[in-house]
Amino acid sequence: MRVYKESAQMGREEITPEELELINMYAKSPLTAQQVFTFSLLLCDNEIDRDGECFPIPSLERLCELLPGTTGITDHSWSASNQIARVYRAEVVKDPAKQTSYGEEYAYLKAWAYMLDTEANGEIIAQIKGGIKKEVSIGCSVKTVECSICSRPIGENGCPHIRGQEYDGTVCRGLLKEPEDVYEWSFVAVPSQTEAGVMKRFAPSDCGTFKEYVERSGREDFIVQYEGLRKRAKLGDEYIESVKKEVIKLGLLSGMWHEDTALANAAGKLDFSELMSLKTAFEKRVDELYPPESQLYRESRELKKSVPETEFMV
C-alpha cells in the first residue's frame, strides 16, 4: 500500500568533493560544484504521526536504501517538468538523547539532494537558501501496516485495535513495515507562520473500489464519513430521478414533446443544470397553457389577506 508522510525540515548543504562525486554518479554528464545546489531533507522519523502510525527503525533503514537516485518534485503532481531534484545520499540518523513517545530511541531519515543551479530553479533555490519553511513529503509503498499490539495487519484478520487508542496503558500504533518502493518525495514552500501539516494519503493499490479503500484504511471516522456520503448520494440520486420524471410529465403536458420514451432518453443524458433548465422551460410553457391561478383562487386569497392580522394573535 502507498503511504505519504510529511515533515518540514530542510536546509542548505555545502558541496564537498566527495559529495560531488556521489552526485556525478547520477548526472548524465559530469557536473561541477558551481552547477549544482545541494540541500538536505528530514523525510520521516519513527515518531507516531497524526494517523497513529510510524516507521519502525528497520523500515527507515530500508527506505534509506531505496532513496538514492529518486527524484523530487515541487508538488504531488507527477510530471517530468517538475522533477527538479534528486537524492544522492541518505542516512538514518539516531538521536540517543531523544526518545519517541512510545519509549524508543528517536531516529529519522535524512536525505541529501541536488538540483541544477539554473535560472529555472532560481526561485526554489532562493527559498531554500532563505530558510523558508518547506513541507517535505515522502510517498512510498509498504507491504503491511502492522498492529503494535497484536502484530496482525491492522484492522484485518481479527485485529480489533484502533490506531491511537489505548489498550491496557499501551497506545496502539500502526507500524509501517517492509517498504517496497519510494516513488516520490516532494517539497512545497509554505508560509513560515503555517504549522507544518502532517499529511498522509493511505492508498492501498490493490483496492478495487472506493468502499474497499475506506474499509481497508481501518479509520472509523472515514467509514462514518463514507456512510454519510453514501446516504446523501442516494438521496441525491432519488431527487434527480424525481426531477427527471417531472420533466417528462411537464414535457408531455406542455405539448413540446409527444413521446415519453424519447423524452426519457433525452432526460437521461442531461446533467442536473441542463435538466433544471429544461424543467423551467417546460414549466413556463405549461403555465402559459394552464395559468396556475384561477380568478376564483386569486379572489379567495385576497379575501384572506384582508383578514386583520390581529385575529391570529393570542
Ligand SMILES: [Zn+2]
Ligand atoms: Zn491489533
